[in-house]
Amino acid sequence: MFEELLSFIKSTYHNKEDIHLHEPVFFENEKNYTYECIKDSMVSSIGKFVDRFELEVSTYLGAKYAIATVNGTSALHISLILSGVNRGDEVLTQSLTFVGTCNPIIYIGAFPVFIDVDRDTLGLSPSKLNEFLSENCEVRDDGYCWNINTNRIIKSCIPTHVNGFPNRIDEIISICSSYNIRVIEDAAEALGSKYKNNFVGTFGNINAFSFNGNKIITTGGGGMIVTNDETVARKAKHLTTQAKKKHKWEFMHDSIGYNYRLPNINAALGCAQLENINLILKNKKIIADEYRAILEKLNINFVTGIDNTQPNYWLNTIVLNHEKEKEVLLNLSYKKNIFLRPLWVPLHELRMYKNYQKDEMLNTIWLYQHCISLPSSFREY
Ligand SMILES: Cc1ncc(COP(=O)(O)O)c(C=O)c1O
The missing domain is CATH 3.90.1150.10 (Aspartate Aminotransferase, domain 1)
Known part of the structure; x- marks a missing residue:
């Protein structure tokens, strides 16, 4: 057999x-677009392909905003920060996922809590999520969901669409919203997958994709934060570009940012890939x-x-x-x-x-x- x-x-x-x-x-344009970057010396942080790739991904997905990052892990890291996750908070996620889903929780100093998956989707199980929350958690007067065992706040939940198979994202979102928990979809592997006729990676408050070399399309290494929230999008762009304020010549930074911006040459590759x-x-x-x-x-x-x-x-x-x-x-x-x-x-x-x-x-x-x-x-x- x-x-x-x-x-x-x-x-x-x-x-x-x-x-x-x-x-x-x-295909053809990967060579053309990357050659254009080299010819024009636009291989790094400046160039037209980053904006274009962001616009094309958001248009393809039917989402309002897309912010390109150096990889999917950094997209998840920023998504957690912008979901309000702080040191000492908890984040629900699945154990059956790539380590890149979970490591950013630790980068922040937060605590992962592992919830079981469903056998048919391979993704986080809404019934197990509900069971965990109803047995262990309560929403207190401050509006936050508290884990009564650890006395920590659960701020966010990251379900993964494993191997491109959509999880039960609408049920997960509805459970999480009743506990005031923000959902970040890990759609690293799922560009192009649909749930109830909408692309996954557009349901959560913030969502993350990967364009690593093994993914359905690649930028060599790369990722994307996707959201419909304008404020989140603006902050994501700011944080992924070293929190630098716009100025002709001054280097002025207003918070601790990250060097997570996708280089132009990688975005060029992404534009060509997305065409197909x-x-x-x-x-x-x-x-x-x-x-x-x-x-x-x-x-x-x-x-x-x-x-x-x-x-x-x-x-x-x-x-x-x-x-x-x-x-x-x-x-x-x-x-x-x-x-x-x-x-x-x-x-x-x-x-x-x-x-x-x-x-x-x-x-x-x-x-x-x-x-x-x-x-x-x-x-x-
Ligand atoms: C489910 C999942 N989450 C997160 C990541 C992290 O993406 P990257 O490798 O681009 O950092 C990957 C991919 O490698 C992944 O498969």
Whole structure:
């Protein structure tokens, strides 16, 4: 069964020697736009492509504002700051996510609290979230949600759209808003995915994307903060550019800012990539349909996404029947230079994160034991 799946993957990717999980794909204008930056000596913090990339991403998503950053982790860091998270506050998030979701919580000196995920979305579970909040938290007279066990304020919640599969974002937002908790969508992997006909990464108060080399489109390294709130957008731009006040020659800074602005040459790459987002999504849907057919034939379960969603199929993901099959399949695939990938070791099992508060994590652990992501790069014809 696994042999057949691996042969299918080999032939899908034209029997290439090494088949990686997700490789970038480039078209014509990546060369043209980046060459233009080099020719004009506009490779760094000044140049037209940053504004253009921000405008094009916000237009594509149907959001009011987009602020480009050096990566998705920095986009999340700034989003947390602008959600009012301070040292000593708590932030709810999932343990089944990339470490870049959670590290910014620590950068601020806040405390992550891990909530379990749903098995069908791989994303933060609204029912587990509700359970945690109703059993452990109360909104006090100051309007804040207090964790009664730790006597800390829960300011924010970061749910991830894992592998491009939308989580139940509207339910998460409705629960969080009744506790006065601000939602930051981690849409790092989910550009182009839709929930109830709207793009994910536009539902939260503030949202973050990544354009790392392995993502659906890339700027080499890069990220984006997306919001409909003008004040947040203005502050995000200010904080990501060293909090420098506008002046012809003076270097005047009015707070501690960050050097998180995306360089022009990276934004140039992003503009060219975004021109082909629909083509990329279409190509990936075809691959997902082909995977679906072979997996059904081989009786292998896979993540489909839930009703009313349109995943971007960034990474197709199978769900094994038995935990012990994981090692077998990974060993077999690596021998053939097909680089399948398990989900991340759950964060609550990492040394740095094992002492933070968490719920039972039953689905998180189960999914980690049973899921494997399949190579899903754009396929050249
Ligand atoms: C779910 C998730 N969150 C956050 C990040 C962080 O993005 P970056 O690598 O661009 O910092 C990534 C990507 O790598 C990710 O997959």
